[in-house]
Amino acid sequence: MQTTIQTISYERPEEKRILKACLSTWFQNPKDLNLTDPNMKYPFRFETWVKRTYSKQDVTSFVAKENDWIIGYIGIFIVQTKMAGHLFHLFTDPEFRNKGVASSLIKHAESFASEGGVINMSLNVAKKNDRAIRLYSHLGYEPAGTASSGSFIYSKRL
Numbered sequence: 096m097q098t099t100i101q102t103i104s105y106e107r108p109e110e111k112r113i114l115k116a117c118l119s120t121w122f123q124n125p126k127d128l129n130l131t132d133p134n135m136k137y138p139f140r141f142e143t144w145v146k147r148t149y150s151k152q153d154v155t156s157f158v159a160k161e162n163d164w165i166i167g168y169i170g171i172f173i174v175q176t177k178m179a180g181h182l183f184h185l186f187t188d189p190e191f192r193n194k195g196v197a198s199s200l201i202k203h204a205e206s207f208a209s210e211g212g213v214i215n216m217s218l219n220v221a222k223k224n225d226r227a228i229r230l231y232s233h234l235g236y237e238p239a240g241t242a243s244s245g246s247f248i249y250s251k252r253l
């Protein structure tokens with residue numbers, strides 16, 4: 096597979112339009128929506144998604160592309176004062192899973208964060224999301240507690 100990773104922005108109208116089409120297609124299944132963000136309600140509302148998370152500063156989004164077609168997504172929030180990064184909204188198009196897309200997105204986000212001085216990366220994952228937990232563990236993430244939402248917190252020193 097010829098997968099490339101690119102930054103994408105909700106600030107740029109054309110990219111926002113593409114994100115809306117892509118995410119609305121992926122998140123038709125409420126189960127998938129819960130996996131990525133337990134607070135998001137079904138049906139998926141793109142404007143709520145943007146307002147809740149992407150109107151903040153220091154949030155960057157990356158997409159994985161195959162022949163110019165978006166097949167994966169990840170967001171990262173960086174708290175510069177703490178030299179900490181937080182990964183969220185990781186999703187791979189179901190047709191492209193188990194091919195290393197999520198791993199590439201995570202590694203790309205880690206490099207981006209590391210270059211910006213981040214030394215500790217964290218993420219939340221639903222307790223039942225065995226597939227994601229196995230992936231994070233293989234990439235060096237370790238259990239670091241439980242969030243108020245009940246999800247596991249995993250973290251890694253970059």
Ligand SMILES: CC(C)(COP(=O)(O)OP(=O)(O)OC[C@H]1O[C@@H](n2cnc3c(N)ncnc32)[C@H](O)[C@@H]1OP(=O)(O)O)[C@@H](O)C(=O)NCCC(=O)NCCS
Pocket residue numbers: 127130131184185186187188191192193194195196197198199219220221224226227229230233
């Ligand atoms: C969890 C999720 C993001 C994983 O995405 P993915 O692109 O399939 O992940 P990867 O392909 O990078 O890794 C999955 C497995 O495939 C393996 N793999 C990687 N490259 C591979 C290749 N070329 N051939 C075969 N297997 C490969 C990886 O080693 C990994 O195995 P492991 O879990 O035993 O470590 C995806 O299932 C998903 O979108 N789920 C729904 C949303 C979700 O749960 N998001 C996480 C929220 S915390």
